[in-house]
Amino acid sequence: MTTTIGRVRPDTQPTARLRTDILGTLASEFVKIRSVRATYWTLIILIVASIGSGATYCAVEAHQWPHLTPQDHANFDPTQASVLGVALLGQFVIAVLGAQTITAEYSTGMMRTSLTVMPRRTVLYGAKAAVLAAVTLIVALSTSFASFVLGQALLAGRHAGATLSQPHVLRSVIVTAGYVAVCGVAAFGLGAILRHTAAAVAAVFVLFELIQRLAEALPHNLYTSMEKWLPGGATVGAITATTPDSQNPQLFSAWGELAVLGAYAVILVVVGAVLFRRRDA
Amino acid sequence: MIEARGLTKRYGATAAVDDLSFTIRPGMVTGFLGPNGAGKTTTMRMILGLDYPTAGMVTVNGKPYAKLASPMREVGALLDARAVHGGRSARNHLLCLARTNHISRRRVDAVLDLVGLANVAGKRSRGFSLGMSQRLGIAAALLGDPEILIFDEPVNGLDPEGIVWIRTLMRSLAAEGRTVFVSSHLISEMENTADHLIVVGRGRLLADSGMAEFIAGSSGQVVLARTPQPDALGRALNAAGATTSTGEPGIVQVRGLTEDVVADIAFANGIRLNHLAPARVSLEQAFMELTADSVDYHGQSPVDTQPAHNGSEA
Numbered sequence: 146m147t148t149t150i151g152r153v154r155p156d157t158q159p160t161a162r163l164r165t166d167i168l169g170t171l172a173s174e175f176v177k178i179r180s181v182r183a184t185y186w187t188l189i190i191l192i193v194a195s196i197g198s199g200a201t202y203c204a205v206e207a208h209q210w211p212h213l214t215p216q217d218h219a220n221f222d223p224t225q226a227s228v229l230g231v232a233l234l235g236q237f238v239i240a241v242l243g244a245q246t247i248t249a250e251y252s253t254g255m256m257r258t259s260l261t262v263m264p265r266r267t268v269l270y271g272a273k274a275a276v277l278a279a280v281t282l283i284v285a286l287s288t289s290f291a292s293f294v295l296g297q298a299l300l301a302g303r304h305a306g307a308t309l310s311q312p313h314v315l316r317s318v319i320v321t322a323g324y325v326a327v328c329g330v331a332a333f334g335l336g337a338i339l340r341h342t343a344a345a346v347a348a349v350f351v352l353f354e355l356i357q358r359l360a361e362a363l364p365h366n367l368y369t370s371m372e373k374w375l376p377g378g379a380t381v382g383a384i385t386a387t388t389p390d391s392q393n394p395q396l397f398s399a400w401g402e403l404a405v406l407g408a409y410a411v412i413l414v415v416v417g418a419v420l421f422r423r424r425d426a
Numbered sequence: 427m428i429e430a431r432g433l434t435k436r437y438g439a440t441a442a443v444d445d446l447s448f449t450i451r452p453g454m455v456t457g458f459l460g461p462n463g464a465g466k467t468t469t470m471r472m473i474l475g476l477d478y479p480t481a482g483m484v485t486v487n488g489k490p491y492a493k494l495a496s497p498m499r500e501v502g503a504l505l506d507a508r509a510v511h512g513g514r515s516a517r518n519h520l521l522c523l524a525r526t527n528h529i530s531r532r533r534v535d536a537v538l539d540l541v542g543l544a545n546v547a548g549k550r551s552r553g554f555s556l557g558m559s560q561r562l563g564i565a566a567a568l569l570g571d572p573e574i575l576i577f578d579e580p581v582n583g584l585d586p587e588g589i590v591w592i593r594t595l596m597r598s599l600a601a602e603g604r605t606v607f608v609s610s611h612l613i614s615e616m617e618n619t620a621d622h623l624i625v626v627g628r629g630r631l632l633a634d635s636g637m638a639e640f641i642a643g644s645s646g647q648v649v650l651a652r653t654p655q656p657d658a659l660g661r662a663l664n665a666a667g668a669t670t671s672t673g674e675p676g677i678v679q680v681r682g683l684t685e686d687v688v689a690d691i692a693f694a695n696g697i698r699l700n701h702l703a704p705a706r707v708s709l710e711q712a713f714m715e716l717t718a719d720s721v722d723y724h725g726q727s728p729v730d731t732q733p734a735h736n737g738s739e740a
């Protein structure tokens with residue numbers, strides 16, 4: 146029976162063992178994410194919805210182009226028009242995938258099996274987050290670029306399209322994808338904290354939409370000065386744009402706003418990790 | 427080798443596991459027996475590092491479970507056969523487990539063969555029957571060819587064929603020198619499987635002994651006497667200090683006296699005996715007596731319906 150098990154001997158040195166654990170668990174989590182249909186459905190919805198909405202937006206703009214004022218023409222950001230949908234729709238679609246990466250293991254009971262074969266909890270948690278982040282980033286980047294290319298093709302007839310060599314265009318396409326991946330990771334953290342898919346997705350909505358909507362009720366000056374620190378919502382404009390935000394110049398640049406969101410995601414993932422280590426499985 | 431010392435788990439005010447100490451040795455099947463809610467699953471979860479003890483400790487091969495270098499090569503566990511992601515195929519389920527411990531794909535196929543799931547390896551486990559899920563769980567436990575195997579109520583809900591298969595498997599695993607720790611709430615499941623018994627009730631240790639000693643030490647000899655005068659015989663024997671109960675009409679069960687003494691007492695009181703014979707205490711009865719005070723929910727069972735008397739019939 147022993148002959149077919151595999152050659153790797155358990156490492157005795159702590160650092161070597163950690164490396165062995167991490168590599169094995171990353172491979173395991175990759176098998177997990179690629180072996181359930183939910184992953185593919187979620188990613189297909191992400192791709193179709195994002196590219197579809199970008200294309201629709203650009204097609205409508207192209208259609209109306211002759212009827213718009215020169216002022217409108219100058220303000221039009223063709224890059225943002227093509228990738229805004231990736232961020233706006235992608236964030237919620239990816240939130241489902243991110244949360245499910247961990248909550249589905251609780252709802253099925255699989256978490257107990259996973260922890261039995263890999264009792265180093267931080268390794269298991271980290272490998273889950275890393276594989277999720279890598280998969281979502283690759284898919285989001287592909288989607289973002291595809292949306293950009295299709296959108297610009299639709300605008301090309303009006304000579305209103307952008308190219309990647311123009312200032313901040315590449316940044317916008319990349320940061321948009323980064324935003325989607327970070328949303329997925331934030332949802333993962335919330336999933337670890339709440340251990341329930343629907344609760345985690347609802348929490349993402351509260352965090353990314355509701356807080357911002359409520360903050361809008363604050364005095365205008367206060368709101369404009371704090372908006373840059375709010376996740377989701379209005380900052381999506383700054384993240385997808387190639388120009389500074391016209392309505393609120395106080396917002397950080399695209400990378401800055403991505404970093405703010407990243408900080409929220411890190412806090413959620415760390416809180417999730419602490420609870421994951423401490424609680425009974 | 428699994429060692430628990432003062433192992434305790436509290437949920438609020440109630441202790442699910444209460445100061446348990448035991449050692450589980452290799453080369454035999456150790457039955458972990460107790461009524462529902464006795465704390466068996468909780469104990470197993472603590473062994474595997476899934477739940478943290480409130481007090482005390484438990485080690486596997488001398489270490490806390492989480493410190494085992496390659497856990498799957500040391501311990502294989504099946505706690506809940508349905509605890510798998512139903513959307514994953516049997517093979518992918520095993521593969522994702524195997525990867526964590528660097529166990530080869532060939533080994534995955536080998537255990538699928540071993541448990542008889544090779545022909546459904548590509549099917550999603552959502553559609554599996556309980557018996558198939560149980561086999562998948564056992565395949566997962568065997569992946570790393572571990573020395574220690576832990577099974578929580580493995581035959582629950584299985585058909586007779588599945589029960590025999592699991593019993594045979596456990597016996598052969600122990601015969602290979604492995605440590606097999608298996609729980610059940612029915613002693614009948616242990617009768618032909620376990621070499622050693624750890625009995626718990628309400629989280630506390632009630633017995634830790636070999637199977638043979640458990641039966642022998644439980645309640646001593648029982649003598650069955652058939653008589654046309656059961657009431658009179660019961661009174662006479664009670665007067666001599668014995669415990670009696672009536673089962674079938676005309677049969678008196680006697681404890682605490684040998685059949686010679688029972689015959690003498692009957693003769694002295696002029697009571698006719700048609701039949702007199704010693705009886706082996708069933709394992710069932712021994713278990714019931716031991717756990718009688720620690721059962722949370724009493725149901726109807728053949729033993730419960732026989733009222734015990736210690737005095738004359740009403």
Ligand SMILES: Nc1ncnc2c1ncn2[C@@H]1O[C@H](COP(=O)(O)OP(=O)(O)O)[C@@H](O)[C@H]1O
Pocket residue numbers: 437441442443460461462463464465466467468469
């Ligand atoms: N997570 C939990 N929270 C509260 N009580 C629990 C929990 N898990 C188990 N219990 C309680 O602990 C006791 C022991 O349960 P368990 O270990 O499942 O018993 P067994 O496996 O012997 O049937 C039961 O009374 C059960 O209700």
Ligand SMILES: [Mg+2]
Pocket residue numbers: 463466467468578579
């Ligand atoms: Mg149980």
